Amino acid sequence: MDNTQIKAQIDVLTEELKQHNHRYYVLAAPTISDQEFDLKLKELQALEEKHPEYQRPDSPTLRVGGAITKNFDSFRHVRPMLSLQNTYSREEVEDWHTQISKLADERPFTYIVQHKFDGVSLSLHYDNDQLVRGVTRGDGVQGDDITTNVKTIPTVRLGVNPGDHPDSFEVRGEVLMHKDRFQQLNANREKRGEPVLMNPRNATAGTLKMQDSAVVASRPLTFYAYWMGADAGLPDLDSEQQSMLQDMGFLAKHND
Numbered sequence: 001m002d003n004t005q006i007k008a009q010i011d012v013l014t015e016e017l018k019q020h021n022h023r024y025y026v027l028a029a030p031t032i033s034d035q036e037f038d039l040k041l042k043e044l045q046a047l048e049e050k051h052p053e054y055q056r057p058d059s060p061t062l063r064v065g066g067a068i069t070k071n072f073d074s075f076r077h078v079r080p081m082l083s084l085q086n087t088y089s090r091e092e093v094e095d096w097h098t099q100i101s102k103l104a105d106e107r108p109f110t111y112i113v114q115h116k117f118d119g120v121s122l123s124l125h126y127d128n129d130q131l132v133r134g135v136t137r138g139d140g141v142q143g144d145d146i147t148t149n150v151k152t153i154p155t156v157r158l159g160v161n162p163g164d165h166p167d168s169f170e171v172r173g174e175v176l177m178h179k180d181r182f183q184q185l186n187a188n189r190e191k192r193g194e195p196v197l198m199n200p201r202n203a204t205a206g207t208l209k210m211q212d213s214a215v216v217a218s219r220p221l222t223f224y225a226y227w228m229g230a231d232a233g234l235p236d237l238d239s240e241q242q243s244m245l246q247d248m249g250f251l252a253k254h255n256d
Contacts, residue, residue: 006047007054013044017060018159025154025222026251057130058159065152065213072144072209078170079229081121081137112238117224119176120205122150127168129160136208149208152217155224160248166233171250173225177204181220225250 001009020037024030041060048055055061087093100109121137134150136143150156153175177185177200185203186196197203207219225245228234235241245252 003051006051010044010047010051010054011056013040013047014056014059017041017044018058021060021063021154022249026249056159062151062158063154063217065149065215065217067148067213069146069148069211069213072146074138074142075133075135075145076142077123077135077138077140078125081123081140081143081172083140084116114226117174117176118201119174119224120201120208122173122175122208122223124150124156124171124173125168126157126160126171129162129167131156131158144209146208148213149210149216152213153221153223155222155251157249160250163244163247165244165248166230169228169230169234171225171245172227172229173223173250175204175208175221175223176200177220178222185220223251225252 017037017040020030020032020040024037041064044059045061045064048059048061087096123135123137123143124131125133125135131147131151133145134147134156135145138144151158179200182197182200182203189196197206203219204221207216207221210216226242228241228245235244242252
């Protein structure tokens, strides 16, 4: 094959594997076996190793990991990542509703209720539909740039579906391990004589800060998106933003 054909083959395999990843991790409706997927991935890896100039920034091979990060750089959030407040009484909820009503200045409004996952907050930055940075919450003002590790998470979009959305935007969400996959991870560790991990949340937090991205890639992490930020071009309603996230290919939280 000449260079034009090689580039075209890399593009075809990249798009095909991206779709299979989406069907497996987001839609839960795979159309090929794991073995078939692995064979196609190895074919793409071989082509990219011989012709790295044609590797795309959204290549599925980036999810395999392998890079070692000795120190994570700090990144100041464009918008503070604030924490949520807990409440355990009806009176506190009613007081909060009163405050919201005053802010609304008698205008009608609707609440949207979402599930709250006990995961680890993550901020993703996109330019021209491509992921450029993944940052931990940190102290809410600045966090650690863990982009290399973030790219290994299957439900993090390396590139988003084209559409009517801002050129540059931020997506926030939660990274977590589902309990059944966490239990399987611990079972495998026990078989190898390794200490078991304490709980899914601690395991998730520790995994995201690992220096070896290949180990991160081996852990069953899932990212759920719940918020978008941009200087302009976003819909006003949160429900519309949720729809935009899903249109771009994110595994977004469902509203109840």
